[in-house]
Amino acid sequence: ASAPAVQDQTPEAPDNGESGGGGGEVPAVRPxxxxxxxxxxxxxxxxxxxxxxxxxxxxxxxxxxxxxxxxxxxxxxxxxxxxxxxxxxxxxxxxxxxxxxxxxxxxxxxxxxxxxxxxxxxxxxxxxxxxxxxxxxxxxxxxxxxxxxxxxxxxxxxxxxxxxxxxxxxxxxxxxxxxxxxxxxxxxxxxxRTKPALTSSALGLTTGRVRTAVDDVANFSMTAHPADQLELQAITLTFSGGAVRNGSPTFTVELIDPATGSPLGFAVTQTAVPGSGDNCSVTFSGINYTISAGTTKSFRVRVDSSNFANSATTREALTVSVNAINDLRWSDGSSQQIPLEPAVVPFTVSQVSYE
The missing domain is CATH 2.60.40 (Immunoglobulin-like)
Incomplete structure (x- = not known):
């Protein structure tokens, strides 16, 4: 007698209702x-x-x-x-x-x-x-x-x-x-209740800058949404590039209100310490500066660049940035210490280089 036929044990593909193969389109078995x-x-x-x-x-x-x-x-x-x-x-x-x-x-x-x-x-x-x-x-x-x-x-x-x-x-x-x-x-x-919009621009030369003790590297602006005022509470600025290479001397950073020539709100002068990766950061907390609804407040980022790294053969670059959502905090009058929207960061405040 002949041997019994062997049944195909290959599992069937799941039926997802899509068309089959062949020479033309096969209607799906279900909608x-x-x-x-x-x-x-x-x-x-x-x-x-x-x-x-x-x-x-x-x-x-x-x-x-x-x-x-x-x-x-x-x-x-x-x-x-x-x-x-x-x-x-x-x-x-x-x-x-x-x-x-x-x-x-x-x-x-x-x-x-x-x-x-x-x-x-x-x-x-x-x-x-x-x-x-x-x-x-x-x-x-x-x-x-x-x-x-x-x-x-x-x-x-x-x-x-x-x-x-x-x-x-x-x-x-x-x-x-x-x-x-x-x-x-x-x-x-x-x-x-409101939210900020950020803009910035470099101040002075963007290349071939002279190192100086009073060096305004950026004009940083915040605009409050027309719906309501906001309060700027804290900012962390990151400095990176050859001008602040690892091992360079410390330098001071200030936020200056151009209308008064004094610190913005209650911002206190900070000291940056260049470290690994040729970068460093400073945090200004307790600024507590109110920006009225629909208005813009500009302030200057001032550094003492007199001791920035200096090479005889290259120009040393400096980038100032707000890198993470928690690097700028604000209040809408109800919520405190609100971070930036994710899409806003990283935000470049200024990019310059020194002779």
């Missing part, structure tokens, strides 16, 4: 909608109270090749940090595609001080065509301080579960669609 974060989703950032039309999250909805799919409703989960009251810092929430309103306006419902959700039933037919993608945005307005917005509260918005998106097959408007890709979350959005 699938994939949710994912958009490539141009906003980064972690600060938003100021009273700002309108803020994009909180951007997400993609992609249909497989089963057929056209219609999204009927979406639920967003909201995670909240640093908030101890039952209040939503974001109001008038909408789902948009470009300038088209698809869902909302809606309000956030809260199940705890650190947890909320937003439910949208789309007012317009939101069809994701076969083998295509639509990019939708969650947009909202930041509540005002007088309305109860909480300074320092940090929010993240996401599609947490597959069941948070409901979609149907367009052909029969009955067949349910499988949703995959969850959970997806936005980057954090932290709310404050």
């Amino acid at each position: 699938v909608l994939t949710v994912s974060a958009a490539t141009d989703s906003p980064p972690a950032r600060y938003e100021v109270m009273g700002t309108t039309m803020v994009t909180l999250a951007k997400f993609r909805m992609s249909a497989n090749n089963f057929g056209d799919l219609r999204v009927t409703d979406v639920r967003f989960a909201v995670e909240i940090e640093n908030q101890q009251v039952w209040f939503s810092n974001f109001q008038n929430l909408r789902v948009m595609e470009g300038g088209t309103l698809l869902g909302g306006p809606a309000s956030m419902s809260m199940s705890a001080v650190d947890r909320g959700e937003i439910q949208f039933v789309f007012s317009l037919p939101t069809v994701v065509a076969k083998n295509s993608t639509r990019v939708l945005s969650l947009v909202g307005d930041v509540a005002s301080f007088t309305a109860g917005a909480v300074s320092g509260a940090k929010y993240r918005f996401g599609i947490e579960w597959a069941r948070d998106v409901t979609a149907l097959v367009v052909d029969d408007n009955v067949t349910a669609v499988e949703v995959i890709g969850a959970p997806i979350w936005s980057e954090s959005v932290t709310v404050y």
Whole structure:
């Protein structure tokens, strides 16, 4: 008798509902909608109270090749940090595609001080065509301080579960669609009463500078958002380059108010000690200088460069920078010692070189 046939033991590939191989496109065995974060989703950032039309999250909805799919409703989960009251810092929430309103306006419902959700039933037919993608945005307005917005509260918005998106097959408007890709979350959005904008420029020559005991190397400016004043509390400046090579003499650093010729606020003269990596830093704490809403305050970074490193054959460079978010601290009147936004740093204050 012949030997029995050997059964193929190779495991089958998982069925994800996509098309098969062969000479042409094979229809998917089931409708699938994939949710994912958009490539141009906003980064972690600060938003100021009273700002309108803020994009909180951007997400993609992609249909497989089963057929056209219609999204009927979406639920967003909201995670909240640093908030101890039952209040939503974001109001008038909408789902948009470009300038088209698809869902909302809606309000956030809260199940705890650190947890909320937003439910949208789309007012317009939101069809994701076969083998295509639509990019939708969650947009909202930041509540005002007088309305109860909480300074320092940090929010993240996401599609947490597959069941948070409901979609149907367009052909029969009955067949349910499988949703995959969850959970997806936005980057954090932290709310404050105001925030600073930084600018700077070198003072004097940028190359071939002469070493001197009173050397103003930069004009550093901070602008307070028009919504409210802010208080500059502390700055750490890092100095790097051949002018401060390891083993060079110490040097003094000051922050000078050009309007008075005196130290800015309560900034006290600091001493920098060049070290390994040809860099060093100084911290001015307790500056406590108030910048009025919508105005700019400029101050000078002054160093004693008379003993900077000096080579007969090269020009020694000096870079002044704010390198990390904690290297500049400020207050909005409610929250204290607020760091810079991540996207701001590293911030170059000045780049010069000496003869």
